[in-house]
Amino acid sequence: MRKTSVLLVGLLVLLLFSFCAKKPPVVEEQPPPKVEEEKPPSPPPPPPEEEVKVLKQEDLQPIYFDFDKYDLRQGDREILNRNAQMLREFPTVKIRIEGNCDERGTVEYNLALGEKRARAAKDYLVNLGIDPDRISIITYGKEKASHCYNEECWQKDRRDDFVIVSQ
Secondary structure (H helix, E strand, O other): OHHHHHHHHHHHHHHHHHHHHOOOOOOOOOOOOOOOOOOOOOOOOOOOOOOOOOOOHHHOOOEEOOOOOOOOOHHHHHHHHHHHHHHHHOOOOEEEEEEEOOOOOOHHHHHHHHHHHHHHHHHHHHHOOOOHHHEEEEEEEOOOOOOOOOHHHHHHHOEEEEEEEEO
């Protein structure tokens, strides 16, 4: 019996080794490939904001007058032509023309002269096609005069200013 037991043990050892040898090789499991989630398409970027153009006060130039006059000089007509062009480019802009005088003369006289100066500029702009409803006038006479005592300074006081009142 001893022989049989030894034989049986040997057989068992052989069987064990044979089963161990036939095991399939261990393969490491790899994670499933990553599937990128489909993102919804992002909305297109908003169009660049259009720059809102506005007329600047310095775009409208003043005009000047000779002593005791309200007629428009040639150089001032050219300035008015440029001012009219600016007003055409900005059709919603409303302006006020402010007539001014130097300090010489009476208050009443200068108020009347300042109004004539403002009206002359308005009439010229209207003749160039600017809607009269977009233009108001006011006279300050000598109220805004610089109170100086020479021709160079007085010349600066004899003017029409063009003031933007609404865009």
